[in-house]
């Protein structure tokens with residue numbers, strides 16, 4: 561198909577990302593002051609910082625395609641320059657078609673141009689449609705996608721309902737959220753409104769953010785008698801990302817609703833625990849220090865990483881050279897290690913701060929806990945974080961012993 565006539569009325573440059581090239585806004589032209597966030601000032605959105613987000617998506621969808629062992633279809637309904645969907649078609653083996661769309665006319669035209677630039681017009685379609693409208697049109701049997709990738713400005717919640725309906729049974733939903741102020745508890749009311757769960761400003765708020773988004777996806781899916789299984793998630797830079805595989809059936813929906821619950825947290829001694837129901841525990845005192853506890857939720861208490869899926873992604877990453885390969889292999893190896901770890905993590909510096917003591921190394925803390933027989937792992941969420949089933953007071957005592 562010949563390319564429609566294309567002219568561009570704003571400064572652009574050609575970039576290379578992954579295996580594709582793309583014409584994108586010249587971000588330098590939109591940065592008048594050092595504080596300016598150029599991607600959102602340009603007429604079409606392109607953020608080079610999100611390259612790793614797209615790389616990890618390529619790996620996750622490739623792992624999913626290998627599991628499915630057939631050709632897959634992908635929808636990227638908030639495509640901007642088209643770079644995401646174009647990369648999926650060019651870099652993932654076994655992709656039959658990619659449908660991309662953007663409501664912004666300049667994005668639509670630029671994405672169309674970029675599809676032609678990469679010679680992918682046979683497999684990538686670009687639409688100029690509202691995302692919910694597009695997804696709803698694909699919410700019927702034989703029209704559904706294997707994968708839907710929601711990568712919006714801010715929160716993905718307005719697209720979750722139609723995205724789940726546009727997925728076939730066992731399909732994969734990926735969603736990015738950049739609204740970390742609500743999700744991490746700075747604007748708690750907005751989080752309760754949007755995600756249906758209360759956040760908490762703790763040192764592990766990024767994990768709570770992932771669990772709030774996953775809980776919201778599970779709740780939205782359950783309304784349609786669909787269950788979810790979170791296969792991968794990560795918190796990187798200014799965003800979180802959740803990959804959830806859906807499964808049709810009321811029993812699966814009931815099972816995923818059973819994975820919802822609350823995290824209770826003591827701001828005095830850093831004790832934390834999880835509970836599946838609104839129970840008497842909310843009104844009882846912290847079992848370690850007797851202080852009143854606060855809570856977050858309802859949120860997803862099930863797994864937020866599937867070890868097997870992490871392994872598959874790591875396998876794929878060894879076959880692919882990305883600009884971010886170093887960061888990605890670190891992320892994937894940490895993710896695999898922490899997949900079986902309990903919910904929440906301690907940040908060593910926070911405990912030291914509380915005790916007004918020097919800060920030990922994370923490895924010394926991990927080894928000390930391991931020697932005492934506790935489950936331990938580092939976490940990708942925080943390089944100073946420790947995931948463990950040890951009580952807060954055990955960590956405090958161990959830390960004191962290490963630094964004295």
Ligand SMILES: C[S@@+](CC[C@H](N)C(=O)[O-])C[C@H]1O[C@@H](n2cnc3c(N)ncnc32)[C@H](O)[C@@H]1O
Pocket residue numbers: 604605606607610614637638639640641642643644661662663664667689690691692711712713
């Ligand atoms: C964060 S950008 C997407 C970035 C892109 N996914 C990437 O990886 O480069 C969000 C995009 O959603 C588009 N958008 C916003 N609301 C929309 C809607 N209701 N339907 C379709 N597109 C929409 C915006 O025009 C913008 O291009």
Ligand SMILES: [Zn+2]
Pocket residue numbers: 826827828829830831846847848849850851
């Ligand atoms: Zn306490």
